[in-house]
Amino acid sequence: MTTIRFIREEIDIKCKPGENLRDLVIKERLQLYGLKGILGNCGGAGQCSTCFVSVEGGSKNSLSPLTSVEEEKLKNRPENWRLACQTLIKSSAVILTKPQSPPSNLKELKEASDNKKLPK
Numbered sequence: 001m002t003t004i005r006f007i008r009e010e011i012d013i014k015c016k017p018g019e020n021l022r023d024l025v026i027k028e029r030l031q032l033y034g035l036k037g038i039l040g041n042c043g044g045a046g047q048c049s050t051c052f053v054s055v056e057g058g059s060k061n062s063l064s065p066l067t068s069v070e071e072e073k074l075k076n077r078p079e080n081w082r083l084a085c086q087t088l089i090k091s092s093a094v095i096l097t098k099p100q101s102p103p104s105n106l107k108e109l110k111e112a113s114d115n116k117k118l119p120k
């Protein structure tokens, strides 16, 4: 088992390596989508670009490499952004859901996360 920390929601979730990040978020009933994605998303097919997350911690190899879909869809986005539906979990990582609308207390949430050891 490995752990994904969701800093917006302030929770750590255990999961199996190889699990899809979008599937994990949905299974845990966290909010992955902003309004556009709520109104219509592609269901994980890598077409709608509404399942953005940012990777805020973990090792360089915590997640699967960028897919060709992500390389295209994330061209003009920050380097640490991923499409959750294209991302497989390999080991523990820290994730921010909906980075396009960060919470006003993001700095504090990041500090709290940094101060808490990420389980392996």
Ligand code: FES
Binding pocket: 041, 042, 043, 044, 045, 046, 047, 048, 049, 050, 051, 083, 084, 085, 086
């Ligand atoms: S759910 Fe549509 S791109 Fe990820």
